Amino acid sequence: MKYSIPDSVLLKAASEYGTPLWIYDRATIERAVKDVQVFDTVRFAQKACPNLSVVSLIRKLGCVVDAVSAGEIVRALKAGFKGGQQKGKVPEIVYTADIFDRDALELVKKYDIAVNVGSPDMIQQLADFGVKSELTIRVNPGFGHGHSRKTNTGGDLSKHGIWHEQIKDCIKLAQSNGMWITGLHMHIGSGTDFEHLAQVCDAMVDASRHLGSHLRTISAGGGLPIPYHEEEKGNRIDVKAYYDLWDNARKRIQQSIGHDVHLEVEPGRYLVAESGYLVAEIRAVKKQGSNLFYLLDAGFTDLVRPSFYGSYHAISVVARDGRELNETVDAVVAGPLCESGDVFTQEEGGFVVTRKLPKAQVGDLLILHDAGAYGAAMSSNYNSRRYAAETMYTKGEIKLVRERQTFEQLLQNDRIIEL
Ligand code: LLP
Incomplete structure (x- = not known):
């Protein structure tokens, strides 16, 4: 099995720092980030590898970041990302989760962190806490897929996201509290294949109809697989083809709403595995x-x-x-x-x-x-x-x-x- 670090370096590192020991190869991260930078925005799902040097490197390479907890908001800030939401600007940190714990809610308010809501209750809690901002919603399209049943994050047995039939109610709930939903996000699981991807793209186009001209951003979520088996090496996913499918969905949406839509992707594994x-x-x-x-x-x-x-x-x-x-x-x-x-x-x-x-x-x-x-x-x-x-x-x-x-x-x- 070939790898990118010389044996002599591994041996020296093992004796200097002891084992077990993690080693991240910077050049491999840089290559992976470049691959996905065909998307308008690459948002690193830091849950995959939240080490501050890794998150800082990925920031330096031009990505923004996702945070799934209060701790990840703190890490993102420490790594140099800024809170604060400005009209027309991509937020550097987005909090994507299915609940707010009280710590997360406080940090979201204090640092004006953008929120991608995963439960209707989150909208109400934001409003009750005095936060009024534009929101994106994570939609559960009613199906999911992953490399294991444990990484499938869609369908009616999944706790993730807002059920696709509740989008309208969430829009109303947000509006009645002085907030607007301007973005849609779907992440149906880790290790997505092309067959399911086409299905997600169609679901995104369907969901976009509820938002109409308010829609500014769509996010393809994460899930890009990497080749773990030796025999798959050299057969990495075609990121351009992955992008093209999403770009096609974006164009269909743009045609129906009559203005440009920003396209994000949110990989974790692909950037660091x-x-x-x-x-x-x-x-x-x-x-x-x-x-x-x-x-x-x-x-x-x-x-x-x-x-x-x-x-x-x-x-x-x-x-x-x-x-x-x-x-x-x-x-x-x-x-x-x-x-x-x-x-x-x-x-x-x-x-x-x-x-x-x-x-x-x-x-x-x-x-x-x-x-x-x-x-x-x-x-x-x-x-x-x-x-x-x-x-x-x-x-x-x-x-x-x-x-x-x-x-x-x-x-x-x-x-x-x-x-
Ligand atoms: N966005 C959201 C909302 C997610 O929940 C996840 C992963 C990602 C992005 C990044 O997914 P990725 O691109 O890394 O597949 N521990 C499992 C993976 C669980 C991932 C959970 N959420 C594993 O070791 O395979």
Whole structure:
């Protein structure tokens, strides 16, 4: 498996910062951002990789940002994005969620953050809180699709967005509170294919009829897939064709309402997934019956995607002592946690499988590829494991972008009460 960081750099980074370790390759992020900049606006779904250096880089490359929580608003501001909404200007930060918690509502008001509402209640809560602004709405078109059932965000079993038949009521609710809905947004899931995309575009055209001449912006949401399997590599989605479908929908809308409409896209995974590597050390090599296991110092507390969705991540091995790795074996790759689901080689449904991998020994590094999106972002402290350090490979050098959590930080908010 080829990757964009030299083995010597990986080895040096692993000994300098310890393992597990995240590495983001700056050049890969830059390439991905360029690919999607055919859209009028690229809004980074920072949930995929909220590291401040990554968000700042993406800002520097000309993107704006999405925030799904109060914490993500704070991060966006820290990374240099500004609140404030001006007529005719694309807002730098948009809060897109299905609820307001009280913290988010306060920050939205304080920094004049644009809101993409996902429930009618959000409109009322904004009004009750004294916020009067233009809004966009996230529409659930009545169907959805994703790379896993867990990433499908449309249809009547999904909690996301405003049901398409309620758009009219939301327009009325907004107007009766002195607000206008000027944009529509659809995100039906992560890992969308072209067949479903055409269906979403049609749904957007349908939804636009309710807004008529008030409509200024449509957002295609996120969901652009990346090739996770080795055999799909080199066969990346045709972003231009993806754009053309949306542009066609935009043109149909423009024709019916008689003025220009701005077209946004909101990718997370596409911008960062391929840039990210999770570097772990093999700490045990053992046999369970006829199955060989490589046990790592990284687990689902670091990268949860295989355990949660059965997601596939390509794997490479780098020999610590520089020896050639010519021999292959079938191995299960697992982590250190006290859970049988703590396995990186599994299929959807929690089935553990083996993978053909180089014959490795304790001390070798094992690299999980395409881990830049929903990797560190979904890490946890389960088993009291510390968050791993994050680094960026830029201009031939590894730079620390998040220190490894210390034991003090792990415990700092706990209180021992008098018992
Ligand atoms: N916009 C909205 C409103 C979203 O909910 C999401 C993802 C995105 C954009 C970005 O989607 P992307 O372009 O990254 O597919 N943890 C899962 C993915 C869940 C995504 C949730 N929302 C995974 O690891 O695959």
